[in-house]
Amino acid sequence: MTEYLSNVLWTEDEIEFRKEVKxxxxxxxxPIADELDAGPYPRELIRKIGKAGYMGVHxxxxxxxxxxxxxxEVIVAEEISAANGGLDMARMATTTLYGMPLTKFGTKEQKEKYLKPVVTGEKIGCIGITEPDVGSDVAAMKTRAEKDGDEWVINGEKRFITNGSQADYMCAFVVTDPSVKSKEGMTAFIIDTKSDGFSVVQDHDLLGMKxxxxxxxxxxxxRVPPGMVLGELGQGFKIMMDELDSERTAIAGEAIGYGRTPYEIAVKYSTEREQFGRQIRMFEGVSFKIANMAMKLEAGRALTLTAARMYDKGMKITKEAAIAKLYTTEAAVEITNDALQVLGGVGYTTDYPIERFLRDARLMTIGGGTAEILRFIIQREVFKELKSGLI
Ligand SMILES: Cc1cc2nc3c(=O)[nH]c(=O)nc-3n(C[C@H](O)[C@H](O)[C@H](O)COP(=O)(O)OP(=O)(O)OC[C@H]3O[C@@H](n4cnc5c(N)ncnc54)[C@H](O)[C@@H]3O)c2cc1C
Known part of the structure; x- marks a missing residue:
């Protein structure tokens, strides 16, 4: 049994669950991890994941x-990402990014109609925050909704939306009251993507996550009919911040997965490949890379589990989620890059999937809050602690 399965951090039930997901x-x-990269993921596979119960653990x-x-959820994220990162990004966009705002703020009717079919994998969800002119500065959001009778009429654009062209529903963040600061004037809506006026401008051509x-x-x-506002009017910013805490923790789980497979390939290769009459693992230049990879994976798992456990206890995890996501995503880029280096020339070919993991991992210091924004959040939380006498 590998170390990550027997780690004392996890409960017996979690260890059994991980084996089942694996x-x-x-x-x-x-068996199809490489060919999945042609994209888009087959919808049937999402249904299978839903049917197996891996969309609804949280x-x-x-x-x-x-x-x-x-x-x-962190376990599912790591295990599926260790096979194919893009597939888990799609799964997570539907069940965590779209799903968590509904599970926490949705009405009974909204959950029944717009979340249950997503948890089974029958329907696909996406989250719409980012816009062409609005990235890190989410409070500058431009998409507007205006009331017309008992309906809302929405105009605007959302860019870089994972599952966008595949989704049945979007959890969209929209300004409903431009007369106040957007933190107070933003509202979350559930939007049916088959509504008149809803269109796909294009699918982006990406480096990875193909x-x-x-x-x-x-x-x-x-036109959005009544009953599609999520939570209260004007509560959108709060819902978004809450969603980002769970999203960042789950992404940290994914990042460990992107790192783990290249790490395992590099460890094995370093004992098989011989140069200068010895296994390349005997050279410090190689074995110290492997030591660094092992250390980053272990540290990343501990940080991620800390954030997840705190979240499950109902604690605020803005700092812990940011730390877990920042550390694991930067580590994933370093680990995939080092693993490729350990394989030398063959690492740069598609004979091994390391190049795919490197391309996939590269996204995650950008999506869900860039590394720069996460550092900003962490220091902001630190200085709040200083102000409140905790430091
Ligand atoms: C493949 C992919 C999938 C995505 N999926 C989704 C999705 O499903 N839903 C969704 O809503 N969005 C999604 N996004 C959008 C993603 O969250 C944004 O790309 C990200 O938040 C950064 O925004 P931006 O790209 O506009 O960069 P910008 O905000 O324009 O930033 C550009 C650069 O400036 C830096 N910067 C900006 N402000 C500061 C600051 N205050 N201090 C220091 N540096 C700063 C950034 O760190 C970055 O390096 C996705 C993006 C990609 C690429």
Whole structure:
């Protein structure tokens, strides 16, 4: 049993669950992990993941979930990402990025109609925050909704939306009251992507994550019927911040997965490949890279599990989620890059999947909050602690 399966940090139930998810991936994902990169992921595979119960571990039972917690979502994220990063990005966009705002702020009716089918994998969700002119500065959002009778009419564009062209529903963040600061005037809506006026401008051509689809979307006079506001009017910014904490923790789980497979390939290769009459692992230049990879994976897992456990206890995790995501995503870029180096020339070919993991990993110091923004958040939380006498 490898170390990550027997680690004392995890409960017996979590260890058993991980083995079960790994067995699912061995059967359903690893055999097609390379060809999945042609994209888009087959919808049937998302249904299988849903049917196996890997979409709903962190959703309430009234939404078809098992309510086991974010620590279980982190396990699913790591295991599927260790096979194919883009597939898990698509899975996570539907179940965590779209799903968590619904599970936490949705009404009974909204969960029944718009979350349950996503948890089973029958329907696909996406989250719409980013716009052509709005990235890190989410409070500058331009997409507007205006009331017309008892309906809302939405106009605007959302860019870089994972699952955008595949999704049935979007959880979209929209300004409903431009007369106040957007932190108070922003509202979350559930939007049916088949609504009149909703269109896909294009799917972006990406460096990695090629098994997913990431899209530019346009809304022109999209009429949203009553009952599609998520939470309260004006509560959008709060819902978004809450979503980002769970998203960042789950992404940290994914990042460990992108790093793990290249690490394991590099460890094995370093004992098989001989140069200068000895295994290349005997050279410090190689073995110290492997030591660094092992250290970063272990540290990353501990940081990620800390954030997940705190979240599951209902604690605020803005700092811990930012630290986990920042550390693991930068580590994933370093690990995939070092693993490729250990393989030398063959690492640069598609004979090994390391180049795919390197391309996939590169996204995650950008999406879900860039490394720069996460550092800003961490220092802001640190100085709040100083102000409140904790330091
Ligand atoms: C493949 C992919 C999938 C994505 N999926 C989704 C999705 O599903 N839904 C969604 O809403 N969005 C999604 N995004 C968008 C992603 O979250 C944004 O790209 C990200 O938040 C950064 O925004 P930006 O690209 O506009 O960069 P910008 O905000 O324009 O930043 C450009 C650079 O400036 C730096 N910068 C900006 N402000 C500061 C500052 N205050 N201090 C220091 N540096 C700063 C940034 O760190 C970055 O290096 C996705 C993006 C990609 C590429």
């Amino acid at each position: 067995a699912f991936c061995d059967k359903e994902i690893y 959703h309430h039972k009234d939404a078809g979930g098992t309510n086991r917690g974010l620590s279980y 098994s997913a689809r990431v899209s530019w979307l346009k809304m022109e006079d999209v």
